[in-house]
Amino acid sequence: xxxxxxxxxxxxxxxxxxxxxxxxxxxxxxxxxxxxxxxxxxxxxxxxxxxxxxxxxxxxxxxxxxxxxxxxxxxxxxxxxxxxxxxxxxxxxxxxxxxxxxxxxxxxxxxxxxxxxxxxxxxxxxxxxxxxxxxxxxxxxxxxxxxxxxxxxxxxxxxxxxxxxxxxxxxxxxxxxxxxx
Amino acid sequence: xxxxxxxxxxxxxxxxxxxxxxxxxxxxxxxxxxxxxxxxxxxxxxxxxxxxxxxxxxxxxxxxxxxxxxxxxxxxxxxxxxxxxxxxxxxxxxxxxxxxxxxxxxxxxxxxxxxxxxxxxxxxxxxxxxxxxxxxxxxxxxxxxxxxxxxxxxxxxxxxxxxxxxxxxxxxxxxxxxxxxxxxxxxxxxxxxxxxxxxxxxxxxxxxxxxxxxxxxxxxxxxxxxxxxxxxxxxxxxxxxxxxxxxxxxxxxxxxxxxxxxxxxxxxxxxxxxxxxxxxxxxxxxxxxxxxxxxxxxxxxxxxxxxxxxxxxxxxxxxxxxxxxxxxxxxxxxxxxxxxxxxxxxxxxxxxxxxxxxxxxxxxxxxxxxxxxxxxxxxxxxxxxxxxxxxxxxxxxxxxxxxxxxxxxxxxxxxxxxxxxxxxxxxxxxxxxxxxxxxxxxxxxxxxxxxxxxxxxxxxxxxxxxxxxxxxxxxxxxxxxxxxxxxxxxxxxxxxxxxxxxxxxxxxxxxxxxxxxxxxxxxxxxxxxxxxxxxxxxxxxxxxxxxxxxxxxxxxxxxxxxxxxxxxxxxxxxxxxxxxxxxxxxxxxxxxxxxxxxxxxxxxxxxxxxxxxxxxxxxxxxxxxxxxxxxxxxxxxxxxxxxxxxxxxxxxxxxxxxxxxxxxxxxxxxxxxxxxxxxxxxxxxxxxxxxxxxxxxxxxxxxxxxxxxxxxxxxxxxxxxxxxxxxxxxxxxxxxxxxxxxxx
Numbered sequence: 036x037x038x039x040x041x042x043x044x045x046x047x048x049x050x051x052x053x054x055x056x057x058x059x060x061x062x063x064x065x066x067x068x069x070x071x072x073x074x075x076x077x078x079x080x081x082x083x084x085x086x087x088x089x090x091x092x093x094x095x096x097x098x099x100x101x102x103x104x105x106x107x108x109x110x111x112x113x114x115x116x117x118x119x120x121x122x123x124x125x126x127x128x129x130x131x132x133x134x135x136x137x138x139x140x141x142x143x144x145x146x147x148x149x150x151x152x153x154x155x156x157x158x159x160x161x162x163x164x165x166x167x168x169x170x171x172x173x174x175x176x177x178x179x180x181x182x183x184x185x186x187x188x189x190x191x192x193x194x195x196x197x198x199x200x201x202x203x204x205x206x207x208x209x210x211x212x213x214x215x216x
Numbered sequence: 217x218x219x220x221x222x223x224x225x226x227x228x229x230x231x232x233x234x235x236x237x238x239x240x241x242x243x244x245x246x247x248x249x250x251x252x253x254x255x256x257x258x259x260x261x262x263x264x265x266x267x268x269x270x271x272x273x274x275x276x277x278x279x280x281x282x283x284x285x286x287x288x289x290x291x292x293x294x295x296x297x298x299x300x301x302x303x304x305x306x307x308x309x310x311x312x313x314x315x316x317x318x319x320x321x322x323x324x325x326x327x328x329x330x331x332x333x334x335x336x337x338x339x340x341x342x343x344x345x346x347x348x349x350x351x352x353x354x355x356x357x358x359x360x361x362x363x364x365x366x367x368x369x370x371x372x373x374x375x376x377x378x379x380x381x382x383x384x385x386x387x388x389x390x391x392x393x394x395x396x397x398x399x400x401x402x403x404x405x406x407x408x409x410x411x412x413x414x415x416x417x418x419x420x421x422x423x424x425x426x427x428x429x430x431x432x433x434x435x436x437x438x439x440x441x442x443x444x445x446x447x448x449x450x451x452x453x454x455x456x457x458x459x460x461x462x463x464x465x466x467x468x469x470x471x472x473x474x475x476x477x478x479x480x481x482x483x484x485x486x487x488x489x490x491x492x493x494x495x496x497x498x499x500x501x502x503x504x505x506x507x508x509x510x511x512x513x514x515x516x517x518x519x520x521x522x523x524x525x526x527x528x529x530x531x532x533x534x535x536x537x538x539x540x541x542x543x544x545x546x547x548x549x550x551x552x553x554x555x556x557x558x559x560x561x562x563x564x565x566x567x568x569x570x571x572x573x574x575x576x577x578x579x580x581x582x583x584x585x586x587x588x589x590x591x592x593x594x595x596x597x598x599x600x601x602x603x604x605x606x607x608x609x610x611x612x613x614x615x616x617x618x619x620x621x622x623x624x625x626x627x628x629x630x631x632x633x634x635x636x637x638x639x640x641x642x643x644x645x646x647x648x649x650x651x652x653x654x655x656x657x658x659x660x661x662x663x664x665x666x667x668x669x670x671x672x673x674x675x676x677x678x679x680x681x682x683x684x685x686x687x688x689x690x691x692x693x694x695x696x697x698x699x700x701x702x703x704x705x706x707x708x709x710x711x712x713x714x715x716x717x718x719x720x721x722x723x724x725x726x727x728x729x730x731x732x733x734x735x736x737x738x739x740x741x742x743x744x745x746x747x748x749x750x751x752x753x754x755x756x757x758x759x760x761x762x763x764x765x766x767x768x769x770x771x772x773x774x775x776x777x778x779x780x781x782x783x784x785x786x787x788x789x790x791x792x793x794x795x796x797x798x799x800x801x802x803x804x805x806x807x808x809x810x811x812x813x814x815x816x817x818x819x820x821x822x823x824x825x826x827x828x829x830x831x832x833x834x835x836x837x838x839x840x841x842x843x844x845x846x847x848x849x850x851x852x853x854x855x856x857x858x859x860x861x862x863x864x865x866x867x868x869x870x871x872x873x874x875x876x877x878x879x880x881x882x883x884x885x886x887x888x889x890x891x892x893x894x895x896x897x898x899x900x901x902x903x904x905x906x907x908x909x910x911x912x913x914x915x916x917x918x919x920x921x922x923x924x925x926x927x928x929x930x931x932x933x934x935x936x937x938x939x940x941x942x943x944x945x946x947x948x949x950x951x952x953x954x955x956x957x958x959x960x
Contacts, residue, residue, distance in 0.1 A: 052350040061349060066269035067262020069470070071421045072503040076885040079421055107262035116257060124256035127853045131699030132259030133421040133470025139260060157894075168898070176892040179885060181421050181471050182699045183860030184853060185896040 036100050040065065041109025049096045056080040056091030059106055067107035067136045071179070078178035081137035081144070082106045088144030090177075107136035110143065118198065119143050122191035130182035138178045142192045145174045149196075150203045166204050168193065224797045226755035228747070230674055231804035233909045238754060239844065242712035243774040250849035251718065255468075255703045264468040267440040268425040268500045275427075276305055278489050278499035279352035280482060281342040281359055282508055283334040286877035287368030287574050290332050293342050294360040303351030307359060308489045309342040317577040318511055319450040319478025320547055321443060321737050322675075326453035327478060328544060334363065335542055336576045337879040338508025340481040345489050345497055353502075368574040370878040372515060372540055379538060379569035382548040386585070386671075389548060391556060393622045394563030396521075399532035403523025407599045411520065411592040413946045415540075415871035416513040417506070418581050419890050420698075422470020424510055425500040428486035435487055436463045441479065442472040443735025444694040448728045450479045455487055467726040469698040469736075473861075474580035475510050476698070477737050507883035512871055513581035514539040514549040518592035523563075528604040528611045533561035535593060540571045541578040549578065551589030554669040554925065557627075557811050558593065560617035575878045580737065582861055583921035586670050587928075591865065591946065594666035594929030598936065602651070608665055608933070609636045609645070609817075620811045628810035628910035629917075631841035632667055635904060636817040639665070639839040642902065643819040652940035652958065659823040660957075661834075662938025666929035668816035668840065672908075672917040674803040675734035677744040681710060681752035682796035687776050687788030689716055691723045691752075695733035695745040699857075700920055701850030705742055706749050708847060709914070713753035715773025716787070731798060739814070739918025742846060744801060747912040751799025754913075759797065763790045801912070810910045814917045816840035818859070818930035824938045827960050829950030831867055831935060837900040838927075843908040843917035851919055852901045858923020859899055864891045865924070866931035868947050 038045045040063065047062050054073075059065040059082075071079035073092045080091035083105040091106075111117035119139050122128070129135040149166055157173040158164035171189050180188065196204035228234075239247045258264040283290070295307035311332040316339060319327040331341045344359060346352035369375050382389050400406065427438040435455065441447045444464045452459040469476065482499040490497040501510070516539050523532035537551040552566035581587070601608040616633055619626050640646070645663065654661040679693035689710050697703045707721040714721075724730060734744035761768040766780035778785050806812075821834040836859055845851045868889035872881040882888045907915035928946070936942050941956035 050348060050350045052354070053348075057349060060269070064271060065262075066265065069266075069422070070268075070500070071423065071470075072885045074503065074884055074886065076503075077421065107260075111261055113257035113261050113263055116261065120257075120260040123260045124252050127253065127849050129256075129259060129699075130701070130850075130853055130857060131421065131471040132255070132264050132468060133266065135259050136262040169894075172894040172896075176894040179421065179890060179892060181419055181473070181857075181890055182853070183857040183891065183896065185860065185891075185893045186856055186898045187853065188893065189898070 036097065038099060038104065040104045041106060051097055053096045054092050055094045055096050055099055058096035059091065065106055065108055069133050069136055071134065078141060079134045079137040081141040081178060083140055083144050086147060088141050107140055110139065119195050122195045126187045126191040128184050128188040128191040130184055134178060134180045138180065138188055141175060141178045146196055146204055150201050152203065166196065166206055225800060226751040226797060227800040228751055229802045229804040230806045230912060234913045235909045237913055237915050238713045238750065239914055243772050244712045244715050246708050246718055247712040248845050248848060251704065251847060253701060253704045253850065254707050266422055266468050266470050267427060267438050267466060268498055270427055270438050272429060272496040274495045276345045276347060276493060276495045276497050277349045277352040278343045278345045278486050278497045279356040280340040280485060280499065280501060280505055281344060281356045282505060283337065283339045283341050285334055285363045285365045286337040286370060288334050288363045288365040290334065290341055290361060291364050292362040297360045298344065298355035298358050301351065301355050303347040304355045305345045305347065305493055307342055307344050308492050310488045313484060313488055314340065315454055315481050315484050317542065318480040321477025321580050322446050323478060324446055324449045326450055329454060336574055337877050338576065340485060340509055343485040343489050343499060345493055368878060369572065370574060370873065371875045372571055372573060375571050375573065376538060379571045382568065382570050383546050385548055385550055387550050387553055389568045391622060392565040396532050396534050396563040396565040399563035400521050400523040400534065403531050404526045405524045405603050407522040407596050407603060409520055409596055409599060409944060411518045411595060411944045413516045413588040413591060415515045415873065416581060416869050417871055417888055418473035418475035419885065419888060420471030420473055420475055423501045423503055423506050424476065424480040424482055426483040426486040427496060427498040428490040429496040430490055434461050434463065437483060437487060438465045439483055440469050440476055441466050442469065442476045442696055442698055442737050444696060444728050445732035445735060447479050451483055454484050464728045465726060466696055469696055472698040472736060473582040477580055480510050503885060504883045507880050509576060511577050511579035514541060514578035516549055516551055516588050518551050520592050520596040522596050522600045524600060524604060528606045528614050530559055530561040530615050532563040533559060534565045536567045538569055538571055540573045540575060543572045545577060547579055549588065550585035553585035553671060554590055555593050556622055557620045558667065558669055559615040560621050564622060575873055583670055583924045586925035587865065590926045591928045594926050595932050598933040599942065609640055612636060612667060625809060625811055628812045629906055629908040630815060631904050631906060632815040635815055635839040635841055638904065639817040639819050639837060643837045645819065648937065651937050658826050660826050660938040661823050662934045663821050664930045664933025664937050665817060665819045666926040666933060668818055668922055668926035669813050670739055670918060670922045670925045672812035672814055672911055673738050673740040674807060674912055675740045675744045676802045677734040677748040678731040678798060678800040679733065679745060679748040679752050680731050680796060680798045681749060681756060682794055683756060683787060683791050684794045685788060687786060688720045689714055691749055692730040693725060693733045693745055693748065694728045694730045696726050696736045698736045700736055700741055700854060701847055702741060702745065704850055705746060705846040709746050709749050710753055713750065714756060716776055720776060739920045743912050743916055743918060746846065746914055746916065747801040748799040750913055751801060752797045755797035756795060759795050760790055806910045812911055812917065814842035814919060814922045816922055818927050820930040820934040822931065822934040822938050824935060824953065826957055829953040829957060833863060833897050833931065835897050839902045839904060840922055841904040841906045842919045842922055843906050843911055844915045845903050846916055851903065854919050855901045855923035856899050858921060859927045860891050860896050861924040862927020863896060863931060865946060866928035866948055870947050
């Protein structure tokens, strides 16, 4: 079969049981996408398929001939980081690093969803959701981080969203219910 | 003592205080700074390689087979039932060699072996190897295994009356002072409350994984482990080999939190299988197998008794714990660890007893002891504050001890009171209302606080540091970085002492080919491995001073230059072809002569829904003192992670054991609820300035487990303040609050 991953064309002879995640990790040497649960429960395998974030462990490789697949390796390299990758480093949006590729791919896909006006479970207005920390946390809750860099992940995403200049992702601050003295 | 320029090993046993620190006199100015992780670009781009991400020609895939009875004997593994499946190479059982339980952290004995006997449901009994992952998994699930099942002990409630006193662990199982029962009897104010916490799982994001490669008679294992120097010994002994024939490589580890301290079953299984088939074997435990067959934190039943006079001064402190473990295991969850020294009381009893159950191994999970023990102690203190009519902070201040209340030794450094005072001011604690006194619509608001303490330890550790002909330094040690920031802080220590830009320092970790280190665990990683690097750099400073012809204390190293005697010479010129030194640290008398611990204070505000009982954490804040902070950014992250573990303990984490066979019922991340992003608010962290000259030459203490210690109690105390409901059976799920909530 033929796959297009990170703009590169790959040929692979895969088992019908092979997940998109295992195709990348075990057949193509693309080990950036991580396997944390193999059940779509942790999000470590999040990648972008035709621009949308998916759990690579929950979809079979044979379903993706001719799809445009982007994994963490395709977003940027250590020498040339994607703005989201750089923001995760700056804000320490990770510790062990294992959930990180999934978090970053998820964040990139999520911001695109916000730009398209898609609401979330916590949106007050389903037709025109505002964008704030609560929205980021809600929309990123499919990506577990046991080291719990969540506050830093929110900081990183908020910064990238603000810098993108898109009105839809201009963060509005939602004050805590009661500020400290 | 150090033999500068003569010997290449600089050894220190921490027998005396170490008042001077090269980290105070260094000129580079990087220590403590919030610099980005040096391994960051590799991690965020997916280029950091974890245990299952090394490729080898002819690599075969292994999948573990689990026992599906809770106790008994394996009578037959019908390998022929799957040998014919496409891609399957073999089914391998080695009843004698496979390990039954994972190794305990730091143990230099082999873990219990022998898997013909089933000790718990899910015990790995065989491994299927195949040309592909899919084929191995499929065959493992189809494999027919027969058992002779036995009766087992699967219910804590049923066997809680039968328990035994374990041997000494990190603390004595029984300790205390005075006459606690009589003192409690005569106390003016009494709290007698029992708190229960369930079994928990570390749930590190990277599942346990081993890739075993035989190079002749040498075993190379790419593993996901925290303490390589002792893991190597465990693995060698289990395989019947000499440790120098075993090499473990773990350059990046996807979290551990205790679950990867000792070797887990996939290591030996992969090694045996690789030898049997003559090919490298990669075995990654499925997430469900991680829940079934690695380690759990023991469930606990903790009775806390506090007796106080009318002013809130403790006359008695009792903390009696029942925990559980497998029949032959000596590890007990040391719930009373911090209770030994946190508060002044003339009469103290602390006990731990083990209920023997046929559940998977109980072992260390982040802050063994304090993580659940301080929930009981700090919730009980909150109850006492309420009973005496004192602010919880004032109660704790009245019971601040001047020395260790049992051992009567001084504290090496202790800023619990300043942490509480600073935290109260930052958090707005003065606005806290009486219990159930702040309703806003359908939400009940409340604030809670708790103290934090985590014992500080130093472990044997060594490291080699070299400077090459270009003036660049390389650190080598088999220390691991499991997300703790070790790569970065070791680079900072080297940079500071040798006066090198941090980009000129390379840190190589996670390979037993390097000098043995303490490993990552017990909050001792930074202090122990950092000191070994400090000592190696100190020796190199001596060598450089000799080459400059100046005294070491007259030498300044900065930006790659040696400055002294009115000369400034590039390091690269001085070192010729290069110089190297090894640093070795060992614990000494200081840990017996002083009580060493990090401290902090947690503050939490919650909103509890009056209709549903749902708890939302609105904000958390913690102020901590852990000696010198080596990197303000990674230190803060360690605290964030710990606090969030505390949130999980308080609200959602619970391993459920089937009372019929001990099976973990909720054995995946969909059913075992670790906190998600939306559960965790922004968390404010502040560190107080502190130096601990008794801990190590860096004057730093442990932080990795400080954040979890007491955090869950702050959440629980906030829930009480919000609702007036004192639930003591953790996690505090909404069903435990509903009955006590006000009428809607």
